[in-house]
Amino acid sequence: MSHCRKLGPNNKDIVIFATKEDHQVPSKVTLPEPDPQPGLILPNGDINWNCPCLGGMATGPCGVEFRNAFSCFHYSDAEPKGSDCYDLFKTMQVCMQKYPTLYNKDLSDDDDLSNAIQQADSSDGKEDSVKIASATEKDTKKS
């Protein structure tokens, strides 16, 4: 049985000790739907550059290069997806090589980013895109 006590100055604090059984009965309270937490890709299909999952990628010294490459890839209609973005990825890599302390460790550790990229593109439902996404991921890792 759950029970309750009043504590504190002027008994202002109510303390309920609830049993597990008691709490297994579904709550009568329903809360409003939580606000959607936008991921890397916004509901309208755009890239969310504010996504915390990007870490310093989009804001660092190669941020512009990264954005160009990733945008190209995301909106690519080429077959396979992203095959028309080679030059942009190359530019990004060249930039990243100038900052080994920034882009080496960070990315290999950052499974979040790779996951996010992967997830974002697998939601397109294209088989190829998954492969390329992981290729992108490797690319960024190498650099």
Next chain:
Amino acid sequence: MLRICKAHHLTRLLNAPVFRNKFQKIVNDGCFSSLGCKITFINRNYCSSKKGDGEKVNDESIKSHPTSKPCETDSSQDPVKLKRCKPVSLDPCKPPPPGFPSKIPSIKQCTTPNLMSEIPEPSCPWDEENRNRRAKYRRLFLLGLLFTAITLGTVWYLGIFDYHEEKEKPKKIIKKKQKRAIIKDPADSKDIPPDVPYLLIGGGTASFAAFRAIKSSDPTAKVLVVTNESFFPYMRPPLSKEMWFNEDPEAVKKLIFKQWNGSERSLFYEPDDFYTKCQELMDNPNGGVAIARGWQVTEIDVVERKAILEDGYTIHYDKCLVATGATPRLSPIFEVAVSDEKIAEKIKLFRNIYDFEECMEAYDQSRTIAIVGGGFLGSELACAMARRDKKKSKIIYQLFREGGNMGKILPEYLSYWTTEKVKAEGVSVMPKTEVVGVKDDGKGLELTLSNGKKLNVDFVLVAVGVEPNTELAEKSDLEVDPELGGFLVNTELQARSDLYIAGDAACFYDVRLGRRRVEHHDHAVVTGRLAGENMTGGRKPYLHQSMFWSDLGPDVGFEAIGVVDSSLPTVAVFAKATDKDNPKAVVTQEQEGLRSNMEEIPQECDKYVSEEKRAELEEARKHISEPNKTEGEDFGKGVIFYLRNDIVVGIVLWNVFNRMSVARQVLKDQRKYEDLNEVAKLFNIHEDNVVAE
């Protein structure tokens, strides 16, 4: 899988271990207290002037120290009797003598130039004698002055002073070095760009979150951060937690700590290479973030959009953020004590990397340490210091005014419970104790406590709160909240056109919870980001509530959101340990007995309760506040709702993790709930904590 980008990542990136269980008061002697001035001479002569028709009072002196018997006449001071003068006792305790102005003494009289000016001009032979003597003395004085001037001139000519100056300079430098001087980079303000699109004042977490948001929405933005610290932006929370758990001294030197998941990371948000040099910022077509370190902005010309540095150098901006943070304060007794240099060395404050390094050094060389303050910082540091002392060779005292740790945050019973846990960590906790005296005892400090006891410690760490850095306000014509402190801003964190405030220094309008000022890491992240977004045209209000967390040893870890103030009524739901048959009747009777001892005092009568009675009541409450184990009571895991007008305004998730989104929804709902136990069900308090999603 939108989950990936949830707050989890943000907090991890910003390194919140969320997901690891994650004051001379002049004592008026009562006689002239309403005058605002004090009588030095109890017997006062007041004479009728030659032309005057009445008697005049000369009364002006201010006594700085009250005498123990202020209303007694002082016989030692015989009144000097002049012609037509009569002594009148100005005993303030007696009714005024006849003829004495009835309104006496007024404030004006208090400010009469002085007693001498009112004395009638004496025309006696001694006057002439006196004049002669004076002339003689004047001549002597002038001769002396001339002699001194010649001597000094000779000395100067010989160049002895030059030598003196040289000798003093290096001394000062050595001292500064020892105190970890602030390094300016760039060393010359000329290297700081004079005109920038985005200027961020302050280089802490709020500033970091702001430039990240700015660069996200304006990819080629040129952002200049001006910080008075020697470091690139870094996170402060680990300084009182993880940094102390690191046993590798090399890692500590490099400011690396272990995260909740075991991986190591730097205190710095971004590696040094992330930032563009100040000299190169304006030439880079892709923009960047440059940090001017060791520089202080002293004034903002909001109309002209100019920030002025300490050396007068001006920086023009298009958009500016003030995120100057806060500075730890000393309690009055320590404020007086630090005027003595020897004592000041042993009194430490805690806020930044230098403070951490100094404290760590002092810690290593000390055997007894006193931490003053029972809030977040004080409690966390006490636990961390006790935990670091594996050999148990040190004594860590923690003293504070409240009844238990986190007494301003947690409801009383939980605060008591927490104190027991802090004690279990090896801290000698002294609640309801204040320091009333500080003395140098040769080796360390001798603290006199409010309970009359003396405590000898090697050093004292004062953690009694912070003061928002709003020095800029007055010169810059910015408004500061008189009660909460901090620059006043609207819900979009805007103080004036193109001027935003974020972090500890912002007193903002929360659309749901009213005007607030919050001093927490996540708040700096949330408001910094919001300001950054609004600086780039976001026009967003403060809607996303920030959270905060703390960990005190293995049994206490909590996350909280909203207005969490122990003076509010609370409803808590804790997970009952077991639901076995128990001697409930007996226990309840026993408790009923205790409760009847402490007849409740209605809140209206609160101010009429004597101190003794209050202490007695508290003691009784402390007794019944303990969880009754036999009845399955346990404060191990639960959720605490803080209510204002029956609406939930704050939630503490006590050893319950990963439920912050639910808590946010409850706050957002702003509803009166009939049964908060039903709401508590949504938090799954009986479930084991999921370490990570």
